Amino acid sequence: MATRLATVRTSSRPQVSPGQAPAEWWRTAVVYQVYLRSFADGNGDGIGDLAGLRSRLPYLSWLGVDALWINPHYPSGGADGGYDIVDYRSVDPDYGDVADIEALVADARQLGLRVILDVVPNHSSDQHPWFQAALADPDSAEAGRYHFAPPSEEPPNNWQSLFGGPAWSRTPDGRWYLHLFAPEQPDLNWRDPAVAEDFDRTLRFWLDRGVSGFRVDVAYGLFKDAELRDNPGAYSPTLFGHGPEQAMTWNQPEVHDVWRRWRSICDEYPDTMLVGEVCLADLQEVALYSRPDEMHQSFSFRLLKSSWSVDAFADGVQSALDAFSSVGAPVSWVLGNHDKDRQVSRFGGGELGTARARAAALLMLALPGSPYLYAGEELGLPQAVVPDEAKLDPIFHRSGGARAGRDGCRVPMPWNDSDGVGFSPDGAAEPWLPIPAEWDRFAVSRQTRDGGSMLTLYRRALALRSAHPALGSAAATVGTRGDVLTVRCATEEETVRCVVNMGAETVLVRNPGSVLLASSTSVKASARSVALPPNTAVWLLED
Known part of the structure; x- marks a missing residue:
C-alpha cells in the first residue's frame, strides 16, 4: 500500500482560566440526544413522552453517559417535529406537563445525569x-x-x-x-427588545426547575440584515454549512450580544451551560460563538458531514481542535443527529457501514472535548425506509418529494424483540412513525446479550473513557499515513493512541503497549504490532 506522512500538528486541551471552576462538567461530558417523540412511549398512545423517558433513565446511566439533551417538548403547531413552538414555558400534552420535567430532572440527578433542554429562539409557530x-x-x-x-x-x-x-x-x-424554515415557522425579530426579554423569562423558568442548560437551535440566525438586502448567492450551502452566499440571513454580528446576555443568565445558575447549533462553513466563525463570555460550546459538524476518507476525517478533527482552542472552548463532536441520515447508512450501509460506524465511534469518543450521541446510534441503527404516505417532514413535502426528508432517522427506538419492539406498552396505538419489521434485530435487549454488539462496544468505550484521563480530556496530536488516521492523546500520566484504518487493505500498526479496545474482533495483536483490517479502529495504551 502506498504511504505518505502528513504534516502533524498538535492541539492541547484548552486551559482553565484563572477564576474558573477547576472542573467544568460540560468540557468533557458525553451527552445523549433524546428525540422525545421516538424514545419511549409511557402511556400507549404511540408517541414517546416524558414518562417513557423517565422509565428509561436507568438505561442511560448503565450506558455511561453524563447528560441527556431532549428535543423540543413544548406545545407545538406540529409542522416541524416540535420546532414550531406555541408556548415556550409549557409542555405539550402529548409529552406530559411541567411537573413531569421536574420529576425527570430529579430522577436524572439521582442517577448522576444532567438534563439539557432544546430552545428555539429563531422562530415561533404561526399558532403562537x-x-x-x-x-x-x-x-x-x-x-x-x-x-x-x-x-x-x-x-x-x-x-x-x-x-x-x-x-x-x-x-x-x-x-x-x-420564514427561513417552514411557512408555519415565522422568524422572530430580535431587534425588538420584547423578544429578548421574553426569552430571558423562558431561560429562567426552566433553570429554576433544575435543568442544566440548553441546546440552542439555529444559534447562528436570529438577526437578519436590517435593510433586507438580497443574498449575493442562491441558497446553496457548502458541504460544511452556510457561507458568504447567505451573508444577509445568517451570522449577523449582533447575534453575539444575545449569547453574552444568555451567558450572564446561566452564570446566575452554577454548573449550567449553553451549546449552540451553528451551521457555518467556517469553523473559526463557529468557534467565535464559544468565546468565554458567550456560549459554552458550539457544535462542530465536520465529522457529521464528512465522507469516509482519511483526509476528510483528519481535517475534520484538526480544524476543529485548532478553531476551538483559539477561544479556549472544548470541541462538541457530532456523528449523528435528528437532521442527518444515520451514519451506518451514510458510511455505505450493511456490514460495511456498520464497521465504519463502529470505527468512527471509537475515534469520536477518544477525542478531547464533549461527544454528543444521538439515540439509536449506539445500536447501529441504519436509516429507516419510511413509506412516502407516512412521512411528516416538511422538507419532503415542500420539495415535492425530491428530498427524502429526515423521518428515516427519527423512527422509534427498539427496546426488545417483541412485535412492537418495546417502544410502547402492550396494546398501544400504532407508533407515530412506522417501525420497520426487522427492527427487533437492533433491540437493546438483544444487544445486551451479545458481547460483540454495537451497544456493547459503546458501553465498553464509555467505561474506558471514564477510566482513562487520556481519552476525552488530553492533548491531541493528529497524523495520517496512507489511509491510516492516528490521534495521539497524552496526559502526564498516560498516552492512548486511536488508530483508524480507513483504507481497503490490512495494515500493521506499531504497538509498544496494550490494546484497550478494538472496533472489531478481527483486529489481531502481537508482541509489538497490531494487524488492523480495513474500516476498523483500535485504542492503544502505550507503556
Missing part, C-alpha cells in the same frame, strides 16, 4: 399568540416581533427557505412575512 395577534392587527406591538413587509407583487428579496422555496409567504391581508 404573538403571531396570531400580528395577523389580526398590523399595527399591534406583536407585529413588531416578526418580520413583515408591505403588500407587493414580489417578495421583498431573494431569500430562500432551507426547506425549499421562497422564505416569504403572504398573510391573508397581503403582507409578506419571513
